[in-house]
Amino acid sequence: MTYTRSVPNPEALALDAGLFHLRQLAYLREVARLDGFTRAAEALGVSQPALSQSLADLERRLGVPLFEPDGRHRRLTDEGREVLAFAERALSDLAALRERLDARRRGEAGLLRVGMIDAASLYVLPEVIRRYRLQHPEVELSLVVDTSTELTARLRAFELDLVFVVGAPADSDLRADEVLREPLYVFGPPASRLRTPPADADWVLYPAGSRTRAVIDAGLASLGIAPRVALESHNPEVLRQMVALGLGWTVLPLPVAEERSAGRAPRLRQGPLVTERSLVGVRRRAENARVEAFLALARERHEDAPDTSK
Amino acid sequence: MTYTRSVPNPEALALDAGLFHLRQLAYLREVARLDGFTRAAEALGVSQPALSQSLADLERRLGVPLFEPDGRHRRLTDEGREVLAFAERALSDLAALRERLDARRRGEAGLLRVGMIDAASLYVLPEVIRRYRLQHPEVELSLVVDTSTELTARLRAFELDLVFVVGAPADSDLRADEVLREPLYVFGPPASRLRTPPADADWVLYPAGSRTRAVIDAGLASLGIAPRVALESHNPEVLRQMVALGLGWTVLPLPVAEERSAGRAPRLRQGPLVTERSLVGVRRRAENARVEAFLALARERHEDAPDTSK
DNA sequence: GACCGAGTATAAGTCATGGTGATGGAAGAA
DNA sequence: TTCTTCCATCACCATGACTTATACTCGGTC
DSSP states (O other): OOOOSSSOOHHHHHHHHTOOBHHHHHHHHHHHHHTSHHHHHHHHTSOHHHHHHHHHHHHHHHTSOOEEEETTEEEEOHHHHHHHHHHHHHHHHHHHHHHHHHHHHTTSSEEEEEEEOHHIIIIISHHHHHHHHHHOTTEEEEEEEOOHHHHHHHHHTTSOSEEEEESOOOOTTEEEEEEEEEEEEEEEOTTOOOSSOOTTOEEEESOTTSHHHHHHHHHHHHTTOOOEEEEEOSOHHHHHHHHHTTSOBEEEEHHHHTOGGGGTSOOOEEEEEEEEEEEEEEEESSOOHHHHHHHHHHHHHHHHSOOTTO | OOOOSSSOOHHHHHHHHTOOBHHHHHHHHHHHHHTSHHHHHHHHTSOHHHHHHHHHHHHHHHTSOOEEEETTEEEEOHHHHHHHHHHHHHHHHHHHHHHHHHHHHTTSSEEEEEEEOHHIIIIISHHHHHHHHHHOTTEEEEEEEOOHHHHHHHHHTTSOSEEEEESOOOOTTEEEEEEEEEEEEEEEOTTOOOSSOOTTOEEEESOTTSHHHHHHHHHHHHTTOOOEEEEEOSOHHHHHHHHHTTSOBEEEEHHHHTOGGGGTSOOOEEEEEEEEEEEEEEEESSOOHHHHHHHHHHHHHHHHSOOTTO
16 A cells, blocks of 8 residues: 555544644643743743744644734633643643553552462462562552463463463563572382382373473483373372372472471472472563562572572 | 753753654554554554654653564553553543534534623613523523623623623724614603703713713703703613602613503603614624624614614 | 834744655564 | 565655744833
């Protein structure tokens, strides 16, 4: 399609003809406030003819006289007062908008939708959430717990702003920063006298296809183990319970295996280190002050806290 | 004072930096509505680069990103949605303003402040007022009755929009049109057997200095009468009553002298024609549709009505 | 009544702005 | 891959907005 200057879209022309510059409203407001073109021009830092022309243009665009002569003065007409009311409303609305935008830019307001895998939600981030809420009370924080894959998809679909997942996505419009490196250990049934799993052991693991499972499989392989999987679950609590019941062996982060409710259940038998999984904070490329503030807290906590991996 | 371009008023600069063109808001709205720069540009009748630049400028002025990349699309950010809300509010407010202004321009709405001398309010204009209210129900009509001199002053002071007074003012920024020529007759006490006043008659007249009085004095002089004034009043009812009580002679328009409440009072004795006074509609030079509509009704009534002067 | 100061409009020139068309890059589809 | 879609960037040009200088109009003054 071509755009010709000489034959513009007529309805667009009609539309445009009535739209003017907000500056003109500011001019009108100042002229009304100071009751005079000359004074207003001086206050606004423009020449008097500039004001005169600008307001004449506004009158043309609105199709009504805004001023009527009163000696050598010009006085607002009724119509002018109507337009003035509009101007003051619009300009103060704009100022309010600016304030809100500034608050958002500083990360002090708005909506922040965070997704995290269950391990993160259980052991790593509750303290971060608490502190973020304290520091940014105007931010509406919404939390989602799901799998890494699902969370990343929802981040990409603009349904979430920040996700804490396992492993960085190979995607150029997502940015990732590591928050935590979490060692994963083999755990066996409490009754087992072995510290390492037998070759014919049954395994209770994260589901095939999950990111943590991929990391675990690689780690087990490096230990010479090809696990026979008896049960799969995304829920680490389920895995721990199954092992506690003697159903097989598993691979878990330490804090999960030592979960408090384990006080009642028998303690799992800890085996060798398998691998580390990396918990990363992922967000879209576009900068968002709320996202960055949350992520900064998460990283800071990691550095401050005594090493949770031992 | 001189205006230098290189050293503008800094606060005015800061102010101006944040003010943009309403067109940019319309662009934003259309992009949001059609979800795409290219489609919006086509709908708006401008080129796609024009839109792209215009919205980039808007982002700069507001200091926040309005869009974030989503594949080859651009998607509104939260901030963008805030600005969009502002845009829709401002543009619809503007549309509403336009409607009100149009109504005013057509004389269908607004405020109309009319002043009239008592004779006009009593005998000439009630019907006009009734019909105007019927035809322009949205116009807020406010009425003031006072002397010609006072009304003209208030018209000049922008406290009234239209006045019906005696005699046109010699003033270039007021416009006057005659509505009615009203004959003035001598009236004597009911008891009098004379049809013309005796040379030693007492007179009861409009106050010296009033316009009607000036007209009357001139008329009486042409009849060879230099009236000895016993009582003055702006109120023609008062004049009529005093004559009815036999206090003296007066000069009045016919309808006043024949006022209905005169049914109880004795009828005045009508004397010779003295002069005519001219009732004119006066308004400021600046055009005002409401004023002109009212005045048109007043003139029309005059032409339609059977001659009230006989 | 001519003159002057105040307040605004108009004129002519300059620079900024916003437009156009052409082109380029990046992402999704074939 | 190549094509298509969508937006950004570029160079150029028309328009618009601002500048200074000047004219006009009104009200006050000698």
